[in-house]
Amino acid sequence: MGLIVTGGTVVFPKENALQQVELLIENGVIAALGSDLPRTGHIVREVNGYILPGLIDVHVHLRDPGQEHKETIETGTMAAAAGGFTQVCAMPNTSPVLDTPALVRDVIARAKQYGYATVRPIAAITKGEQGEELTDFRALQQAGAVAVSDDGRGVQSAGVMYRALRAASALNLPVAVHAEDNSLAHGGHIHAGRVADKLGVQGIPGAAETAMIARDLWLAEETGARLHCCHVSAAAAVTVLRQGKAAGVRVTAEVTPHHLLLTEDAVWDWEANAKVNPPLRSERDRLACVQGLLDGTLDLVATDHAPHTAAEKANGLSAAPFGLVGLETSFPLLYTAFVKSGVLTLPELVHRMATRPAEVFGLPGGTLVVGGAADLTVIDPDTAGVVDPTAFLSKGRNTPFAGRELWGWPVLTMHKGRVVYERD
Numbered sequence: 001m002g003l004i005v006t007g008g009t010v011v012f013p014k015e016n017a018l019q020q021v022e023l024l025i026e027n028g029v030i031a032a033l034g035s036d037l038p039r040t041g042h043i044v045r046e047v048n049g050y051i052l053p054g055l056i057d058v059h060v061h062l063r064d065p066g067q068e069h070k071e072t073i074e075t076g077t078m079a080a081a082a083g084g085f086t087q088v089c090a091m092p093n094t095s096p097v098l099d100t101p102a103l104v105r106d107v108i109a110r111a112k113q114y115g116y117a118t119v120r121p122i123a124a125i126t127k128g129e130q131g132e133e134l135t136d137f138r139a140l141q142q143a144g145a146v147a148v149s150d151d152g153r154g155v156q157s158a159g160v161m162y163r164a165l166r167a168a169s170a171l172n173l174p175v176a177v178h179a180e181d182n183s184l185a186h187g188g189h190i191h192a193g194r195v196a197d198k199l200g201v202q203g204i205p206g207a208a209e210t211a212m213i214a215r216d217l218w219l220a221e222e223t224g225a226r227l228h229c230c231h232v233s234a235a236a237a238v239t240v241l242r243q244g245k246a247a248g249v250r251v252t253a254e255v256t257p258h259h260l261l262l263t264e265d266a267v268w269d270w271e272a273n274a275k276v277n278p279p280l281r282s283e284r285d286r287l288a289c290v291q292g293l294l295d296g297t298l299d300l301v302a303t304d305h306a307p308h309t310a311a312e313k314a315n316g317l318s319a320a321p322f323g324l325v326g327l328e329t330s331f332p333l334l335y336t337a338f339v340k341s342g343v344l345t346l347p348e349l350v351h352r353m354a355t356r357p358a359e360v361f362g363l364p365g366g367t368l369v370v371g372g373a374a375d376l377t378v379i380d381p382d383t384a385g386v387v388d389p390t391a392f393l394s395k396g397r398n399t400p401f402a403g404r405e406l407w408g409w410p411v412l413t414m415h416k417g418r419v420v421y422e423r424d
C-alpha cells in the first residue's frame with residue numbers, strides 16, 4: 001500500500017518552478033508524481049503549503065561521540081527533522097575525533113537506528129585534527145565519509161594541506177576547509193572591528209580567513225582537488241573565491257544564515273550567544289556574503305549547527321566556546337529574509353539548501369524525482385511563529401535569533417517515506 005501526498009505545491013529547484021502535483025510514495029521511494037493519481041489501495045494524506053525536497057545541511061556538529069551533554073546523534077537528527085533537513089553532514093571534531101573507519105561506520109549505524117535523518121560523516125583530514133599526520137582517506141571514504149575536514153581548526157601547514165589535497169584529488173573526495181590562520185586569528189574572540197575595539201577584546205581579522213582561502217585555492221588549482229570552503233564570512237574571501245572560480249579552480253563555498261543576517265553588533269545584545277568562529281563581521285562583510293550567495297560565488301547555505309550548553313555560554317565573551325545552533329531556525333530565517341521580501345524565489349532558496357549541497361558533496365537527493373528517496377519537507381508560508389529556544393529538539397539553546405518572528409516554518413518532514421516530524 002502506498003501513500004499519496006496531495007494538496008501541496010511542489011518546489012522544483014532545478015527548473016525554478018512551482019507546480020501543484022501529487023506524490024505517490026511506496027517503500028520509502030517516490031513512485032509517481034502527477035495530477036489525479038489513482039487512489040485505489042493507497043492512503044491519502046492532505047497537506048497545505050509548499051512541498052520541498054528534504055533540505056541538506058553539509059555542516060553540523062552532532063557532538064557524538066564524547067560530548068553528549070551538548071548534543072547526541074539522536075537529538076541532533078531530531079532537530080534536523082524539525083528544521084526540514086533529511087540529510088546532514090556531521091563534522092569530525094568529536095571526542096574522539098572521527099579519524100578512523102570504525103568511528104565513521106559507528107556514527108552512520110547509530111543514525112540509522114534512530115532514522116530521523118541520514119547522517120553523512122565528514123572525517124578528519126589529520127589524525128586527531130592535530131594538523132600533522134594525514135588520516136587514511138581511502139579507508140575513511142570506503143567506510144562512508146563523504147568528505148574530509150579539520151573543521152573547528154585551520155590546517156596551519158601549507159605542506160600538510162598540499163599533501164591532503166593531492167591524496168583527496170586521487171579519490172575525488174571533497175576537502176572542506178575551516179580557513180583560519182592562527183597567527184592572524186591570534187586567540188581572538190570576535191571580529192577585529194568596532195565592537196572589539198570598544199570592548200577591548202582581542203579580535204579576529206577577516207584576513208585570518210582570506211589568507212588561508214587564497215592559499216588553499218591555489219593549492220587546489222595545482223592538485224586538481226575538490227576544495228570546499230566552509231562558513232565564508234569576510235568580504236575579501238568572497239572576492240578571492242570569485243577570482244578562483246573565474247580562473248577555473250574546482251572550488252565551492254558555503255555561507256551560514258548568521259553571516260548573512262547578523263553583524264558584529266549582535267554581540268551587544270547576545271554576548272557569547274553571538275560568539276562564533278568565524279565571527280560575525282562588519283555590515284560590509286555581511287553584504288558581500290549576501291552578494292556572493294546571489295551571484296553563486298557562495299554555492300550553498302549550511303548552518304554550522306554548533307550546540308553548547310547554557311553554562312558554557314554564560315562564561316563571558318572570552319571564555320565561552322564558539323558556536324551557534326542553526327538546524328531549527330535556518331529555513332524560516334532565510335525564507336523570511338530572502339523569499340518573503342522578494343530577493344530570491346522559493347525554488348532558488350531550496351536550490352541553495354538542498355540541490356547544491358547534494359551536488360557539491362555527491363549525495364543523492366536535493367530534488368524530488370520518481371525513483372528517488374521520499375525525503376521531503378512541507379513548509380507553511382503563511383503562519384508566523386516566534387523563535388523559542390526552549391522548544392528546540394536540539395540540546396543546544398545558543399542562538400542569537402530568539403524572539404524573532406519568522407515565516408516558512410517546516411510543518412511536516414518525511415525521511416525515506418516515514419513522517420519524522422510534525423509541528424503541532
Ligand code: DOR
Pocket residue numbers: 061093151152153178275276277278306307321322323324
Ligand atoms: O563557531 C564554531 N563552532 N566554529 C567552528 O568552526 C567550530 C564550531 C564548534 O565545533 O563548536
